[in-house]
Amino acid sequence: MNKFIIWTSLLVGSLFTLQSHGAGTSAGTTISNTASVSYEVGGSTITDDSEPAVITVQELINVTIVSQDSGNVSVSSPETGAELKFQVTNTGNGDEAFIISQVNIGGDEFDVTLSTIYLDDGDGVYEPGTDDAAYDNSTPSTIAPDDSITIWVTSNIPDARNNNDTSEVQVSALSKTFSDDGQANPNAGDVVTDGGDSTTDAVYGTGAANADDTAIFVVSAIEVSITKVIGVINDQLGGSQPVPGAEVDYSLTVTVTGTGDATNVTASDPLPVELALKAGIAGIITVNGVDLTAVSGDDNASYDANTRTITVDLGTITAGSADSVITFTTVIQ
Amino acid sequence: MTNIKRSILKALLFTILPAVSVNALAQVELKTEMYKVVEVQKDNGTSKIEWVTPDSITPGDKVGYRIIIENKGDKPADDIVLNNPVPENTLYVDGSARGANSSIVFSVDQGKTFATPEKLFIVKDGKKLPATAKDYSNVRWVLTSSLKAGEKGSVQYIVQVK
DSSP, X not given: OXXXXXXXXXXXXXXXXXXXXXXXXXXXXXXXXXXEEEEEETTEEEEEEOOOEEEEOOEEEOEEEEEOSSSOEEEOSSEEEEEEEEEEEXXXXXXXXXXXXXXXXXXXXXXXXXXXXXEOOSSSSOOTTTSOOBOOSSSOOXXXXXXXXXXXXXXXXXXXXXXXXXXXXXXXXXXXXHHHTTOXXXXXXXXXXXXXXXXXXXXXXXXXXXXXXXXXXXXXXXXXXXXXXXXXXXXXXXXXXXXTTOEEEEEEEEEEESSSEEEEEEEEEEOOTTEEETTGGGOEEEETTEEEESSTTSSSEEEETTTTEEEEEEEEEETTSOOEEEXXXXXXX | OOHHHHHHHHHHHHHHHHHHHHHHXXXXXXXXXXXXXXXXXXXXXXXXXXXEOOOSOOTTOEXXXXXXXXXXXXXXXEXXXXXXXXXXXXXXXXXXXXXXXEEEEEESSTTSOOBOGGGOEEEETTEEEEOOGGGOOEEEEEESSOBOTTOEEEEEEEEEEO
């Protein structure tokens, strides 16, 4: 009997390595169970085996779809082809293809115009011109168990939306096997007879019943721009030659356009090694005509002599308000 | 019939005969039944476990095996030991083995040695660890009483499909 057991375990052991993966035992795998008995009758020991009880593992249809964007996705209003990134993973135990659909979710400020879904070429980075193969819902590619695809769900953002307006989009994956069988809204446990791999039945899993995820577009109508101009050069010799020791005035202008408030606006200017702020950290930086010290922590302006960077915290700026003007004087080294 | 044919027949008879004589003694009949083990929700909000026809078995499902023995001979069968390797691609479900008048032991080494759960250990990364249900490779029922002529009994256990 021991010999028999060792032989069976060797045989099934080799099958096991071929047929096991994270998504579970492959559809079509047979599970065979043979019990054995030993007993004594009139002093003789007898052994016997039962007929094997055999079960064929059917195909479990399971899928997850997960947004790959970290947080809300900033868009302009209007914008064409704003993309959301999703990953679709076949968590079932057989090969399966999925039909991807997208819908606007209510309860937000606006709806987008749903556009094309693209299949990523495999690098997970959206590249117009490369990732422009539209996801084909009539003949979607088969995904092997445990494998994933990345898709780009694109939408057109309408005009005239306000800053911070949001639009939620839901993306769903439906088993092609069930769709082809006319079951557009299957429940867990529903079956497509012979719909699975290796002529097994396809069984709708509990995971597949919730195969959707959402992502949110947020309108970022604010645009913050900064310009830098050189003012007076004073070479200390009565002229305006940019020679070592000459003082150079600079001004930075920060402009906020669009609608809404830009919060935590910070202007920073790393000076090249050829320039230093006049008087170093004892120097003066003006913001909208007000003198501030270059010392860190006492006001909204500072100069870090190590990184040679001027930083001005401008706080919240309402779009359309007057430009913020920052001036400072440097010395050519 | 040619001589060659006759000698082949003779050889066949001699190989078959010993097997037939063993079968004449083999009076305990062994049968394995399989079921899908499901939790059925009842109207009053509780649930009960049922063993049903094993259709549409998929990963994660629980399969119940019932091993039925029947003494079809006219003498009692003593020292009955039932052994069942846990099928590949399944895991033994903790505490599921049952059997009246039997002591149940398990193996974690493909049936070389058997012991009760608290005496089973596995070695992982050089460390000796208490074995858990998923480590069991075999289930063995050692019946504590004889099966008299005409008597029937059964043992059972449950596995989960990986």
